Amino acid sequence: MKKKMIFSNFFKTNGVIMGSILMGLVGFWLIFLIVLPQLSMLDYSFRFNLPPADVGGPKDVYTLSNYQFLIYGSDDTHQTYNSVDLKVFVRTIIAAMMVTIFNILLCYPLAYFLGQSKGSAFVRLLVVLLIIPYWINEILRAFALRIIFGDSGLLNETLMFLHLTSEPIDFIRHDVALYAGLGYAYILLMLFPMYNVIESLDRNQIEAARDMGASWVKIHRRIVIPHAKPGIASGATMVFMLSAGALAAPQILGGPSSLWFTQLVYQWFNDSLNWQQGAAYAIVLLVSTITIVLTVMRIFKVNMGDIGK
Amino acid sequence: MSSGVAVNLEDIWIRFGDFVAVRDANVNINGGDFFSFLGPSGCGKTTILRAVSGFLDPSEGRVLIGGKDMAGIGPNKRPTALIFQNLALFPLMKVWENISFSMEVAGIGAKERRKRADELLDMIALEGQGDKLPSELSGGQKQRVAIARALCANPDVLLLDEPLSALDLKLRQHMRTELREIQKRVGITFIYITHDQGEALTMSDNVAVMKAGVIDQIDSGHNIYDHPATPFVASFVGENNVFRGKIKSINGNEAIVSTNRSGDLLSRIAPAQLGNLNVGDDAMMFIRPEVLKLGPAEESSKSTISADVMNEEFEGNTFSVFLEGDGGKSIKMSVPNAGQDHISSRGENLSLHYDPSNAVVMPAGELASE
Numbered sequence: 001m002k003k004k005m006i007f008s009n010f011f012k013t014n015g016v017i018m019g020s021i022l023m024g025l026v027g028f029w030l031i032f033l034i035v036l037p038q039l040s041m042l043d044y045s046f047r048f049n050l051p052p053a054d055v056g057g058p059k060d061v062y063t064l065s066n067y068q069f070l071i072y073g074s075d076d077t078h079q080t081y082n083s084v085d086l087k088v089f090v091r092t093i094i095a096a097m098m099v100t101i102f103n104i105l106l107c108y109p110l111a112y113f114l115g116q117s118k119g120s121a122f123v124r125l126l127v128v129l130l131i132i133p134y135w136i137n138e139i140l141r142a143f144a145l146r147i148i149f150g151d152s153g154l155l156n157e158t159l160m161f162l163h164l165t166s167e168p169i170d171f172i173r174h175d176v177a178l179y180a181g182l183g184y185a186y187i188l189l190m191l192f193p194m195y196n197v198i199e200s201l202d203r204n205q206i207e208a209a210r211d212m213g214a215s216w217v218k219i220h221r222r223i224v225i226p227h228a229k230p231g232i233a234s235g236a237t238m239v240f241m242l243s244a245g246a247l248a249a250p251q252i253l254g255g256p257s258s259l260w261f262t263q264l265v266y267q268w269f270n271d272s273l274n275w276q277q278g279a280a281y282a283i284v285l286l287v288s289t290i291t292i293v294l295t296v297m298r299i300f301k302v303n304m305g306d307i308g309k
Numbered sequence: 310m311s312s313g314v315a316v317n318l319e320d321i322w323i324r325f326g327d328f329v330a331v332r333d334a335n336v337n338i339n340g341g342d343f344f345s346f347l348g349p350s351g352c353g354k355t356t357i358l359r360a361v362s363g364f365l366d367p368s369e370g371r372v373l374i375g376g377k378d379m380a381g382i383g384p385n386k387r388p389t390a391l392i393f394q395n396l397a398l399f400p401l402m403k404v405w406e407n408i409s410f411s412m413e414v415a416g417i418g419a420k421e422r423r424k425r426a427d428e429l430l431d432m433i434a435l436e437g438q439g440d441k442l443p444s445e446l447s448g449g450q451k452q453r454v455a456i457a458r459a460l461c462a463n464p465d466v467l468l469l470d471e472p473l474s475a476l477d478l479k480l481r482q483h484m485r486t487e488l489r490e491i492q493k494r495v496g497i498t499f500i501y502i503t504h505d506q507g508e509a510l511t512m513s514d515n516v517a518v519m520k521a522g523v524i525d526q527i528d529s530g531h532n533i534y535d536h537p538a539t540p541f542v543a544s545f546v547g548e549n550n551v552f553r554g555k556i557k558s559i560n561g562n563e564a565i566v567s568t569n570r571s572g573d574l575l576s577r578i579a580p581a582q583l584g585n586l587n588v589g590d591d592a593m594m595f596i597r598p599e600v601l602k603l604g605p606a607e608e609s610s611k612s613t614i615s616a617d618v619m620n621e622e623f624e625g626n627t628f629s630v631f632l633e634g635d636g637g638k639s640i641k642m643s644v645p646n647a648g649q650d651h652i653s654s655r656g657e658n659l660s661l662h663y664d665p666s667n668a669v670v671m672p673a674g675e676l677a678s679e
């Protein structure tokens with residue numbers, strides 16, 4: 001009943017022709033660019049990596065072996081675990097969470113400052129200054145960070161010049177560069193949703209709370225953060241998903257010994273030419289990250305609907 | 310509850326850059342009074358209230374609450390509670406949490422807070438609605454929740470910034486009486502801001518009338534209406550017919566004004582302006598529509614005006630008659646409805662008279678713009 005109303009209103013406001021075109025485009029986008037490719041990946045992940053001659057033949061049956069490989073490796077008896085890949089998986093998830101939390105902590109004060117000094121020309125300038133670096137493409141930004149964090153990079157040179165360290169610190173090996181790169185890559189996706197919700201907060205509410213004796217901590221805990229929650233949630237979701245699925249930053253900035261899970265996926269597709277195995281890995285990553293996002297949203301009582309606001 | 314605490318503003322100036330928002334305000338508010346600031350939009354009412362509540366510091370002058378200088382004391386430390394122009398209820402908190410927020414801040418347990426919130430909900434006739442969200446209340450109910458929230462902190466002074474402006478007429482009139490009753494019950498000082506003269510006159514013990522940052526007059530509502538001190542007050546509060554002219558002669562507290570278009574008219578001099586008027590000065594004389602009576606004056610022609618009827622409107626309790634005097638001078642008269650069919654007919658020439666002690670004359674000055 002309610003759904004019907006939404007549709008009829010949609011056509012009423014946009015007209016039948018325009019409405020159909022819009023619906024068609026969104027439908028095309030959803031079906032051909034998202035659902036079908038993902039379904040074919042899903043299908044791949046349950047098949048054997050067969051030589052072309054066998055595809056569609058009697059050997060081409062569904063199997064769980066690709067998923068089993070991620071857990072047990074090539075051990076058919078399932079006695080030992082595929083600890084290398086599993087470690088990479090867990091590390092990727094935890095690191096992506098860390099990047100997300102770090103971004104929340106960094107963006108919240110900034111978003112609050114920007115959002116509450118609304119309209120001032122200085123703030124608009126600040127926002128533009130924040131956006132400009134993102135005109136540079138991701139690869140270039142990652143390499144620039146690599147140079148800065150390198151052995152003879154700006155950071156090490158400065159530290160040595162200040163005699164804070166006697167020899168260069170290997171930021172790359174210690175993954176400092178990787179985390180900085182990941183944090184930097186998606187920080188605006190955290191900042192802008194937060195900024196938008198905080199800007200919509202009525203200043204009088206903050207003053208009313210202050211008038212009633214609330215401390216700044218209390219004001220943020222009871223007024224600002226609850227109000228900003230949908231923005232924080234939508235920012236955090238994007239940053240977490242994109243960091244966990246990032247490829248460029250780990251490739252360029254990751255240390256030699258630390259792999260990102262997406263790099264494993266890439267290797268299966270590209271180096272081993274085992275798309276079935278790669279698809280299984282990718283599906284595991286996708287399902288895990290979605291599960292984590294939904295769980296966290298449940299814990300913090302955020303509705304899916306609020307995020308779209 | 311505490312009995313009223315006095316609020317004094319001493320030589321307050323408030324500037325925003327070069328702009329003077331409040332100019333040399335001196336106001337003494339008795340403890341337990343219902344005091345209103347009345348003035349048109351943008352005249353600096355909210356600004357004064359923010360100085361009392363501590364959200365901004367006056368550029369000059371002192372704010373005293375209960376005799377104590379408030380300089381350097383923040384809004385969270387002052388014994389005031391502010392009700393905002395838009396109420397500023399917390400939309401994500403339940404009604405009872407809103408009301409008891411000041412107790413939550415003070416670290417009081419949920420059980421006790423709930424109990425107090427329920428008491429206050431009873432007082433504002435919203436019992437049993439504590440678990441709703443503010444968005445589930447009507448405008449008038451929100452209004453009352455905002456009042457309860459402010460009262461929950463047990464303030465000595467309640468500051469209200471046009472809290473009724475968002476309500477419809479009926480509800481506004483109802484809330485006036487209710488506010489006044491709440492004030493009597495809790496006995497604390499209320500400082501009320503409004504641009505609605507009806508609100509100010511019905512509720513207040515005293516009213517300060519403001520114009521562009523300047524306080525023109527502080528007095529009881531009755532005195533403000535009957536004895537306006539400036540042309541601005543006379544034209545802003547209630548309706549008034551203005552007659553411009555020059556002072557012809559002065560006799561005690563009465564003067565004869567030689568008006569530009571309506572001949573010589575006799576009037577009482579505004580008490581606040583006694584001694585400020587001299588023969589030959591530019592003056593403005595005010596006669597309220599309800600002061601004008603049909604028929605010529607018996608004793609003196611100096612209180613008779615003749616005019617042609619342009620239009621008549623029936624307003625229920627009164628008839629408003631719009632007339633045009635000599636030289637196109639427009640005049641309005643109100644006649645109580647005593648069951649007549651009509652008062653006059655269009656084009657008819659009428660003689661009107663008034664009691665000179667009900668007219669008031671003062672030096673010419675700025676009028677409230679309509």
Ligand SMILES: Nc1ncnc2c1ncn2[C@@H]1O[C@H](COP(=O)(O)OP(=O)(O)OP(=O)(O)O)[C@@H](O)[C@H]1O
Nearest residue numbers: 325328330348349350351352353354355356357504
């Ligand atoms: N922070 C500020 N900076 C600069 N000017 C201000 C500031 N606050 C208020 N003003 C100016 O001071 C004047 C008085 O403002 P104020 O808000 O006190 O008006 P008001 O009487 O409450 O009006 P209203 O009835 O519309 O609420 C206005 O001209 C306003 O533009």
Ligand SMILES: [Mg+2]
Nearest residue numbers: 354355394470
């Ligand atoms: Mg105001």
